[in-house]
Amino acid sequence: HEEMSVLLFDDLLDSNRIELSAYCSSAACPAEQRRFVKALVKGLKPAEEWPQDIGRDKSKRFLFDIVSNSRNGVDVDKLDYLLRDAMACHGASRPFELSRLFESTRVITPHSDRIRGARWTQDGRLEGGRRDRPARASADAVQAQAQAQICFQLKVATDLVEIYTLRAKLHKKLYQHHTANVAELMITDVLKLANDHFSFRGSDNAATTLAQAALDPKAFARLTDAILDSIYVSLEEGLDEAQGLIERMKKRDYYRQIGRSTQISPLPQCYYCGELTEIRSKFCGACGKKCKGRLHVSERPDEPHGPNNPAVTQLIGKRPPDFEQDILTFVDEAWRGEVGTCSDVDWCVWLVDIKPPSCSKCSVLGGDHGDNLYWRVYDPLWNTGFYNPKEEGEQKDSVHYVDMESQMSPVQLPRANQERTLYLYLKNERTLRAGGSEARLLSELLFDAYEAWTKRLKGKGATSQEGNQNTPTHTPSRAQRRPAQGKSTLRPMKMFTPVGEGEESTEAHPSSEPGGD
Numbered sequence: 001h002e003e004m005s006v007l008l009f010d011d012l013l014d015s016n017r018i019e020l021s022a023y024c025s026s027a028a029c030p031a032e033q034r035r036f037v038k039a040l041v042k043g044l045k046p047a048e049e050w051p052q053d054i055g056r057d058k059s060k061r062f063l064f065d066i067v068s069n070s071r072n073g074v075d076v077d078k079l080d081y082l083l084r085d086a087m088a089c090h091g092a093s094r095p096f097e098l099s100r101l102f103e104s105t106r107v108i109t110p111h112s113d114r115i116r117g118a119r120w121t122q123d124g125r126l127e128g129g130r131r132d133r134p135a136r137a138s139a140d141a142v143q144a145q146a147q148a149q150i151c152f153q154l155k156v157a158t159d160l161v162e163i164y165t166l167r168a169k170l171h172k173k174l175y176q177h178h179t180a181n182v183a184e185l186m187i188t189d190v191l192k193l194a195n196d197h198f199s200f201r202g203s204d205n206a207a208t209t210l211a212q213a214a215l216d217p218k219a220f221a222r223l224t225d226a227i228l229d230s231i232y233v234s235l236e237e238g239l240d241e242a243q244g245l246i247e248r249m250k251k252r253d254y255y256r257q258i259g260r261s262t263q264i265s266p267l268p269q270c271y272y273c274g275e276l277t278e279i280r281s282k283f284c285g286a287c288g289k290k291c292k293g294r295l296h297v298s299e300r301p302d303e304p305h306g307p308n309n310p311a312v313t314q315l316i317g318k319r320p321p322d323f324e325q326d327i328l329t330f331v332d333e334a335w336r337g338e339v340g341t342c343s344d345v346d347w348c349v350w351l352v353d354i355k356p357p358s359c360s361k362c363s364v365l366g367g368d369h370g371d372n373l374y375w376r377v378y379d380p381l382w383n384t385g386f387y388n389p390k391e392e393g394e395q396k397d398s399v400h401y402v403d404m405e406s407q408m409s410p411v412q413l414p415r416a417n418q419e420r421t422l423y424l425y426l427k428n429e430r431t432l433r434a435g436g437s438e439a440r441l442l443s444e445l446l447f448d449a450y451e452a453w454t455k456r457l458k459g460k461g462a463t464s465q466e467g468n469q470n471t472p473t474h475t476p477s478r479a480q481r482r483p484a485q486g487k488s489t490l491r492p493m494k495m496f497t498p499v500g501e502g503e504e505s506t507e508a509h510p511s512s513e514p515g516g517d
Contacts, residue, residue, distance in 0.1 A: 002068065004220060006038045011217040028055020043068030045359075046147060046383075058147070062107045065150040072384040073357035074160060082166055089174055095166050096159055104153035108387055110146060110399030149399075151385035157402050158412050164356055164380040165414050171354045172419075182254045182425065185350060187228070189427075190242045194231045197238030255425040258347075258443060259450045263463045264420040266316045268375065269295040279364055279375050296375075310363045310376035315462060316420060320349040323422060330449035330456075338432045339445055346428045347446055355418040356380040378417040379404055422462075424450050 013020060013034065020033045028036065032055030039054055044064040056063075069075035079098060086095040152160065174180075195210045202208025202219030210227075213219035231239060232246045248254070267276040271293040275286035282291055296311040318326075324343055331339050339347075355378050362382040363374040385399040404413055430442040454462060 002042045004214075004217070005041050007215075007217040008221065009038060009041065010034075026055055040064060040067045043070040045070045060148075062148045062150050070359055071149060072382070073359050073380070074163070074384065078167070079163070082163065082170065085170055085174060086166060089170075096162050101152070101156055101159055104156045105150050106153075106387060106397075107148055108151045108385065108397050108399055109148045110151075110385060149385055151387045151399055154386045154388050154400065154402070157381065157386060157408065160381060160384060161404070161408070161412060161414075168354055168414070168419075176352045176354065179254070181350060181352060181423070182257075183249065185348075185425065186245060186249055186255060190228065190231065190245050193242040193245065194239055197236055198231055198234060198242075199236075200227075200230065255427050256443075258424040258426050258446050259454070262422045262454055262457075264315050264351075264422055265462065266313060266377070266418050266420065268311075268313045269315075271295055279377060310361075310374040312376050315457075320351055323349045323351075327424070327446070327449050327453050330452040331445055334434045334437055335432060335440065335445050338434055339442065339449075342430060342432075342442060346430055346442060347424070347426050350423040350425055352421045352423070353418075354420075359383060380417065 012018070019030065020037065021030050024033050024036075026033065026036075032053060035051070036054035036056060039051055040063065044051075044061075050058050050061070065071055065075065067075055067077060069078075079101075083095065083098065086092040191210055199207040199209055200213075200219070200222065202213060202216050202222075208216060208219045210223075213223055228246055232243055234243075265276055268279065268291070269275065270277050270284040270287060270289065270291065272289045273284060273287040274295070275284060277284050277291050277294060283289065284291055295314050297314050297317045298311060327349070328336055328340055328343075360378050360380045360382055361376055362379045364377055381402045381404055384402070386402060387397060387399060388395075391398060402408065424446065426443050426446065431439050432442055432445065433439045
């Protein structure tokens with residue numbers, strides 16, 4: 001959304017003839033002022049080269065930590081929507097002490113021998129916490145961290161963890177709510193189906209499609225929630241499918257979930273038995289063999305593992321199309337082709353990934369687990385600098401980095417920093433026929449294949465979730481009801497579970513933008 005914010009900013013200044021120099025104290029020219037504001041919105045990663053056309057030198061690098069913080073993710077944009085949504089949805093007027101956080105900040109330029117959560121010596125050794133292993137400090141990494149940045153007092157480290165925990169809870173209960181996810185999927189399908197047949201007034205009153213509006217700020221500003229009603233009542237040809245999908249949403253006839261949701265673990269698997277192992281484990285707790293050859297894949301298959309190419313587990317590295325192919329392999333061979341042709345049209349895999357911002361990634365050294373092998377994990381405080389106001393002399397204004405695992409009490413930390421959940425959705429029911437075989441429902445074939453897939457992965461990187469499901473469905477029919485103690489109750493369906501019934505699923509409390517914010 002940063003790119004569209006920049007386009008809207010330009011359109012705002014041009015349409016209203018606003019002179020930006022009247023609001024800036026810098027002596028830079030108007031064009032440089034505009035480029036500077038747009039750069040603040042986009043953000044600047046620590047390793048990126050400093051732009052020379054914004055009218056400011058590198059000493060103002062800390063200003064990029066305010067609006068869109070690409071260093072550690074703590075910015076006013078995130079703090080604003082967390083406070084707003086916590087109050088609107090949970091009634092929490094003060095989920096965290098914002099004034100305490102602001103009063104503890106200071107702009108500091110760290111020493112070049114302290115970067116990325118640990119201390120690097122001049123001979124290229126990494127010291128501090130549990131990362132005391134040989135390593136090479138690249139010149140780019142040292143330069144990236146030796147910049148003026150906004151740091152916090154050490155005493156507010158717990159407050160920052162609470163902010164990420166609140167963000168994770170809001171994603172779990174609000175942003176990634178079980179009904180919101182399936183509604184988002186249906187709305188996306190409506191927009192795709194209507195794109196080639198529906199147009200509205202864009203810039204210069206010209207007819208604009210939905211896809212074109214993504215690049216047109218004036219047209220994009222007109223895309224409110226009313227766009228669905230406009231598609232629904234439109235008389236243009238070719239909108240029957242989109243209008244039918246909107247009709248289903250109005251009746252709460254949402255896509256159905258097949259089976260239970262499956263939680264994908266980010267932990268690596270043992271090469272020999274496939275059981276999950278802790279990242280720093282030397283031996284598997286299940287079979288006792290060494291963890292040196294644990295199952296993993298590269299985030300960049302074209303390059304070997306290394307500091308710039310950490311390894312990820314086989315399951316955590318997969319995307320929805322990969323999981324769809326895995327599930328298809330468990331469909332009976334006679335029906336596999338028919339079910340495969342229905343993919344994305346009549347059924348799909350949906351992934352909910354709750355984790356800290358991408359800038360919170362860190363690489364744990366492989367060491368005994370293999371040469372040049374790194375595991376990618378998420379630590380919200382990994383790139384956050386801290387200081388102690390009581391330090392004096394040479395230690396004054398020293399920047400410290402906190403290792404959550406070794407330097408903070410376990411009672412202050414969430415159980416996990418990442419949670420990835422897989423859902424299998426049925427969009428449209430179909431009756432399939434393969435050769436001379438008896439006709440079967442698509443939902444039955446998918447259910448059998450999905451159950452077989454989850455049973456094979458049980459305890460090996462994937463866990464079937466119980467409790468409330470991400471399944472907005474119809475109330476079961478009268479034939480599925482049974483009396484109990486003189487009262488009429490509902491019996492859960494075999495493949496589909498109604499939303500809103502049963503207990504909430506156990507929450508892992510990850511300390512996680514989204515995808516991104």
